[in-house]
Amino acid sequence: MKDTDNRPMIRIDEVVKKFGTFTALHGISAEIREGEFFSLLGPSGCGKTTLLRVIAGFEPPTSGKVAIGGKDMAGIPANSRPTNMVFQSYAIFPHLNVEENVGYGLKTRKMSKTDIARDVAEVLKLVDMESYGKRKAHELSGGQRQRVALARALVMRPEVILLDEPLSALDKKLRDQMQVELRSLQRSIGITFILVTHDQEEALIMSDRIAVMFDGRIEQLDTPEGLYRHPVNRRVASFIGVMNFLPARVTGATEQHLNLDIAALGQIKVPRHGIGPDFDTASIDTIGVRPEMLTLLADADDTAQMKVQGEVVDSEYYGDMTYYAVRLAGHDTPVTISMRNTAGRSVVPPGSKVDIGWGADSIVVFKE
Amino acid sequence: MKWLSAKWLAVYAVVYMIFLYAPVILLPLFAFNTSTIIAFPLSGFTTEWFIGLWYTDTLHIALGNSMFVGVTTALLSTLLGAFAARASARFAFPGKTGIVGLIMLPLVLPEIIIAVALLVMLNQLGMPLSLWTVVGGHVLICTPFAIAILSSSYRGLDRELEEASFDLGESRWGTFRRVTLPLVLPGIISSLLITFTISLDEFIIAFFLTGTDVTLPVYIWSQLRFPAKLPSVMALGTILLVVSVLLLIIAEALRRRSAARQGVDTTLAGL
Numbered sequence: 001m002k003d004t005d006n007r008p009m010i011r012i013d014e015v016v017k018k019f020g021t022f023t024a025l026h027g028i029s030a031e032i033r034e035g036e037f038f039s040l041l042g043p044s045g046c047g048k049t050t051l052l053r054v055i056a057g058f059e060p061p062t063s064g065k066v067a068i069g070g071k072d073m074a075g076i077p078a079n080s081r082p083t084n085m086v087f088q089s090y091a092i093f094p095h096l097n098v099e100e101n102v103g104y105g106l107k108t109r110k111m112s113k114t115d116i117a118r119d120v121a122e123v124l125k126l127v128d129m130e131s132y133g134k135r136k137a138h139e140l141s142g143g144q145r146q147r148v149a150l151a152r153a154l155v156m157r158p159e160v161i162l163l164d165e166p167l168s169a170l171d172k173k174l175r176d177q178m179q180v181e182l183r184s185l186q187r188s189i190g191i192t193f194i195l196v197t198h199d200q201e202e203a204l205i206m207s208d209r210i211a212v213m214f215d216g217r218i219e220q221l222d223t224p225e226g227l228y229r230h231p232v233n234r235r236v237a238s239f240i241g242v243m244n245f246l247p248a249r250v251t252g253a254t255e256q257h258l259n260l261d262i263a264a265l266g267q268i269k270v271p272r273h274g275i276g277p278d279f280d281t282a283s284i285d286t287i288g289v290r291p292e293m294l295t296l297l298a299d300a301d302d303t304a305q306m307k308v309q310g311e312v313v314d315s316e317y318y319g320d321m322t323y324y325a326v327r328l329a330g331h332d333t334p335v336t337i338s339m340r341n342t343a344g345r346s347v348v349p350p351g352s353k354v355d356i357g358w359g360a361d362s363i364v365v366f367k368e
Numbered sequence: 369m370k371w372l373s374a375k376w377l378a379v380y381a382v383v384y385m386i387f388l389y390a391p392v393i394l395l396p397l398f399a400f401n402t403s404t405i406i407a408f409p410l411s412g413f414t415t416e417w418f419i420g421l422w423y424t425d426t427l428h429i430a431l432g433n434s435m436f437v438g439v440t441t442a443l444l445s446t447l448l449g450a451f452a453a454r455a456s457a458r459f460a461f462p463g464k465t466g467i468v469g470l471i472m473l474p475l476v477l478p479e480i481i482i483a484v485a486l487l488v489m490l491n492q493l494g495m496p497l498s499l500w501t502v503v504g505g506h507v508l509i510c511t512p513f514a515i516a517i518l519s520s521s522y523r524g525l526d527r528e529l530e531e532a533s534f535d536l537g538e539s540r541w542g543t544f545r546r547v548t549l550p551l552v553l554p555g556i557i558s559s560l561l562i563t564f565t566i567s568l569d570e571f572i573i574a575f576f577l578t579g580t581d582v583t584l585p586v587y588i589w590s591q592l593r594f595p596a597k598l599p600s601v602m603a604l605g606t607i608l609l610v611v612s613v614l615l616l617i618i619a620e621a622l623r624r625r626s627a628a629r630q631g632v633d634t635t636l637a638g639l
Contacts, residue, residue, distance in 0.1 A: 058531060079537045091532035095550045104546075105536030156536065 008070075009034040009160060009192045010055065015064035017050055017216075024050040026216045027064065032160075032194060037186050039195045039203040042213035043239070048196045051213070052162050055194065057081045069159055079108075084153035086163045090145045092137035098124070098148050099133040105156045123155040126185070143174045150182070160192045167202065179205050200240050204228065212236050228290075230273055233368035237288045243364070244289045244335040250281040258365065262287055264331030265308055270360045275367060284365060291338035293362035296324060297355040298348050304357020310335075312352045322347050326356060395609060399602040406598055417603035427604070430587035434568055437499055437583055441506040442564040448507065449514025449559060450552075456515075457522035468515075475512040482508065483576040490577070497579040505573035510563040517562060521555030554622050561619035565612050584608070 010032040017025040024047045032038045040048035053059045055066055057078035066073045068082055084105070093101050099120050106116045124130045127147040132140065140148065146166055153161050166182075167175045183206045186193045197203050203210045204224040211221045220232045231237035234245060252259035257269045258281060275281070295304055296312075313334045314325040322341055325334040337356065339345065348354060402412035421427055455461075456468050474482060486505050490497065525548065533543040571585040578586065588604060591597040 056535060058535075077534075078531070079534050079539060083535075085532070085535045087528045087532055089526055089528050091526060091528040093529060093532070093547060104533070105538070108537040108539075108542065152532075152536065 007034045008032065009036070009068065010194075011065075011067040011070075012051075012055070013065040013067070015051070015054060015061045015066060017047070017054060017059060018062045024216050025054070025061070028216075028218055030211055030218060030221060032192060033208075034192055035190045037183065037193045037195070037206055037208045039197060039207040039210045040213060041197055041200060041203040041210050041239075044198055046213040047216040048198075048213050049164055050216075052085075052164055052194065052196045055160075056083050056085050056162050082159040083162055084156045084158040084160075086146075086149045086153050086161065086166045088164045088166070088168065090149040090166075090169075092140070092145050092148055092152075094137045096137075097133065098129065098135050098137075098140070101137070101148055102151045102155055104152065119155050120151075123151045126154065126189075127151045142170050143178060146170065146178060150185075154189070154191075158191065160194060163193060163195045165196055165198070168197075168199070175202070182206065204240070212239060214239075229364070231288070231364065231366065233366050234286065234288070237364065237366065242291050242336055242338075244291065244294075245286050246289065246331065246335070247285060248287040250284050253281050258284075260284075260287065260363065260365075262363070264328035264335075265289075265358060266306065268306065268360055268363065270363045270365060273365065275365060279367070286366065288364035288366065289335065289358070289362050290364070291323065291336040293358065294326075294335065294337045295357035296326070296337055296339050296348060297357045299345065304355075305359030307355045307357055310354055310356045312348050312350050312354060314350055315347060317347060324348065326354070328356065392609065395602055396606045398599065399606040401599065404596055404599055406602070417599045418607075420600050421603055421607075424600070427587060430582050430584050433499055433581045434584040437502050437506060437574070438564045438567040440503045441510055441567040442560045444503070445507045445510035445514045445563045446518070446556060446559045448511050449518050449563075450556065452511070452515045453518035453522045457519055457525075458527065471515065472512045474509050475516075479509065479570075479572045483573045486573070487576045497577055499578065499581050499583075501577040501579075502574050502583065505577050506567040506570060509570070509573065510566050513566060514559045514563055517559040518552070518555050521552040525551050554625070558619040558623045561615045565615050568608070569612065 008031040010030075012028055012030045012032075015025055015028045016023070028047075028051060040051055042048045050059060054061050055068075055073075057073065057076060057080075073081060093104065096104065099117075102123060103116045103120045106119060111119075120133075121130065124133060127150055129144065129147050129151065132144060132148075135144075137145065137148075146169075149166070150161075163182075167178050170178060179202055182193075195203070195206060204227075207224055209221065209223055210227055211218045212227065213219065214235055220227060220236050222230075227236065227240050231240060231243070234243075237243040237245075246263050246265065248260050248262040250258050251261050251267070253272075255277070256272060258272055258275065259267065259269050261267050297304060297307065308328060310326040310328045312324055313327050316323040320341060322339050324337045324339065326337050327334045341347070397410070398406050399417055400413050400415065401410045402414045402416075403410075452468070452471055456464065483505065486501070486508075490501055495501065529547055529551070530543050533547045534540070538546060569585060570583075571589065574583040575586050575589070582590065584604075588601055591601050
């Protein structure tokens with residue numbers, strides 16, 4: 001890691017954005033580090049695109065501040081900011097060819113023709129589009145348009161690249177491929193990327209850190225692993241991956257542990273994982289369990305810290321994985337359990353009575 | 369039975385075409401005929417009616433008037449149409465549907481009604497009739513056409529394109545010059561040519577609202593009273609027909625070429 005990696009590139013301070021009577025952003029604060037791949041993740045209408053547009057300079061904040069590279073951006077319009085955007089529609093100029101599109105911004109900088117041609121060729125090579133320079137926008141596929149839009153932003157050598165759902169228009173296979181490409185490109189050039197997406201999987205795969213947004217607020221800002229393993233509340237937990245929720249209550253607490261009584265599972269002592277001593281543990285009424293943190297004990301070799309009885313209600317076969325709906329004794333809603341289809345493990349048919357293995361590590365306690 | 373219905377459809381199409389274009393073909397036919405009487409059989413070929421037009425001063429004045437009215441109308445209605453098209457394509461505002469509907473209404477309103485209403489109003493206001501009052505009337509009926517043509521241009525102009533240009537460091541004016549204008553220009557030219565053609569051909573409003581200056585259609589109408597002038601009217605009509613068709617072909621070709629360049633649907637449905 002370079003020592004510049006933790007310097008704040010963008011500082012967002014109490015940004016509020018109102019459209020008439022509708023408040024799109026309720027006092028957002030966050031710091032985005034230099035060279036970071038940062039994602040704004042949330043369902044549509046959560047304010048993530050508005051926040052991106054505030055950073056880009058398309059929407060002035062109603063109140064609050066945005067600073068880029070330590071410089072306050074108040075009053076600085078989009079065309080003077082060190083940011084460039086990759087639009088959701090890609091916004092490739094239809095009357096210009098690929099080279100003219102990519103060189104569009106350089107022309108405003110009064111660069112010589114040869115310098116522009118050199119930079120354009122270089123960046124087209126970077127995105128693997130060097131043989132498409134003379135093509136028009138309508139002669140390009142979705143993935144190629146995406147690359148041109150990215151090249152057009154990259155060639156400006158901005159401090160930050162803003163990406164507004166850049167992969168949402170692509171089919172699944174191409175999207176998976178572009179996710180990997182975009183990520184490795186970002187790593188190799190080291191420019192700060194801010195990605196807006198509603199696709200939690202995309203955010204997890206690509207990001208260094210993710211801000212999960214709901215209703216104009218950041219609910220949680222963490223690394224992908226932090227978000228997945230320790231979601232702060234039910235909303236974040238159910239948005240990121242699959243989560244089973246079970247009623248539970250705290251029966252006792254020590255400095256390191258909480259004693260939980262969980263419906264359908266039983267009693268267990270779990271580590272506090274950031275639940276502070278001031279936290280009102282009596283307010284806890286639900287815990288979360290990820291599907292892969294429960295085990296279907298079908299093989300004789302399978303062992304577990306704790307066991308509970310259940311019945312397989314349904315199964316979904318995904319090839320590498322099987323998702324089971326399992327009804328636990330004393331709990332009406334079936335829980336989801338995922339099992340890797342490793343060698344020798346066959347799909348358990350519905351109706352089978354099985355033992356479910358679980359442990360203290362399986363349990364997620366919410367802070368909110 | 370299918371072949372039968374297909375055959376009858378073909379017959380219907382041919383009859384329809386004849387009905388549509390036969391009178392138009394008669395115009396050049398008699399324009400080159402030596403006889404002053406408009407009747408078959410044709411008596412011989414001549415270009416004297418066309419040559420005669422060259423020496424008719426009143427015609428030249430009428431043509432000049434029509435050019436003035438046509439060009440002014442085309443410019444004004446295209447300008448107004450561009451404002452309205454941009455507003456309706458880009459912004460949502462209260463009463464939008466109603467306002468746009470009212471603006472488009474002159475498209476289906478009988479011209480005689482518009483002409484009489486305008487005449488009454490101008491008289492009430494005490495405004496003298498002139499070519500300018502004709503321009504006013506023509507702008508009223510041409511603007512809806514301009515809006516219809518330009519709306520499709522502006523709808524094709526994604527807001528994100530202008531934002532992308534701005535984001536890439538271009539100024540507002542530079543964005544207009546390098547992105548907006550090139551993308552709507554074919555629509556603007558198309559609108560100019562079509563509104564000019566409509567104004568050039570328009571008779572009722574021009575007849576009611578003009579003072580002593582006559583436009584070309586009004587001049588033609590006045591000439592119809594003299595049977596001896598009929599062949600030269602035919603010749604003039606032939607020229608107008610050719611010019612109108614040429615302008616419309618150019619307008620459509622421009623629109624299609626730019627649409628093809630942008631990879632959009634090139635059929636008339638896009639209009």
